[in-house]
Amino acid sequence: xxxxxxxxxxxxxxxxxxxxxxxxxxxxxxxxxxxxxxxxxxxxxxxxxxxxxxxxxxxxxxxxxxxxxxxxxxxxxxxxxxxxxxxxxxxxxxxxxxxxxxxxxxxxxxxxxxxxxxxxxxxxxxxxxxxxxxxxxxxxxxxxxxxxxxxxxxxxx
Numbered sequence: 001x002x003x004x005x006x007x008x009x010x011x012x013x014x015x016x017x018x019x020x021x022x023x024x025x026x027x028x029x030x031x032x033x034x035x036x037x038x039x040x041x042x043x044x045x046x047x048x049x050x051x052x053x054x055x056x057x058x059x060x061x062x063x064x065x066x067x068x069x070x071x072x073x074x075x076x077x078x079x080x081x082x083x084x085x086x087x088x089x090x091x092x093x094x095x096x097x098x099x100x101x102x103x104x105x106x107x108x109x110x111x112x113x114x115x116x117x118x119x120x121x122x123x124x125x126x127x128x129x130x131x132x133x134x135x136x137x138x139x140x141x142x143x144x145x146x147x148x149x150x151x152x153x154x155x156x157x
Contacts, residue, residue: 033083036076043073044094051101063105070098 015023047069048054052061073095081088 033080037080037083040073040076040080040091043069043076044091044098047073047098048094051098051105053097053101061105063102066098066102066105070095070102073098 047066049057049060050062050065050069052058054060073091077091077095084091
């Protein structure tokens with residue numbers, strides 16, 4: 001009797017030499033930008049769910065998860081903006097929609113149920129006016145103060 005190879009779904013066995021070569025070849029073809037761009041879609045989808053914007057899931061609002069999705073998408077965008085082509089506007093629009101949903105949800109939160117100070121770095125506590133940002137000059141085409149700060153602007157705060 002000949003010994004049969006374990007089925008491919010047997011994850012407890014070490015990979016064969018052929019599988020390792022095939023995996024290495026796949027990795028050589030993948031660019032980091034491809035991984036980042038492939039991450040943005042699911043990240044924005046999860047953010048949309050956590051904002052309560054998916055029909056049938058309106059009760060699944062999670063401000064902390066929504067904030068993390070927004071901040072992660074904003075942090076990743078500069079690495080793939082040139083590669084997104086016509087999808088860039090859609091991705092920017094999706095991030096913008098999530099930011100507006102976050103601001104609306106924070107404004108609706110009952111007193112004491114809003115995000116803590118770490119949820120919006122640099123934001124003034126409720127009822128206080130945030131100091132104006134320092135005037136910064138840059139060259140044309142450089143990111144503006146909002147992009148450089150990495151903070152989410154929330155109306156009324």
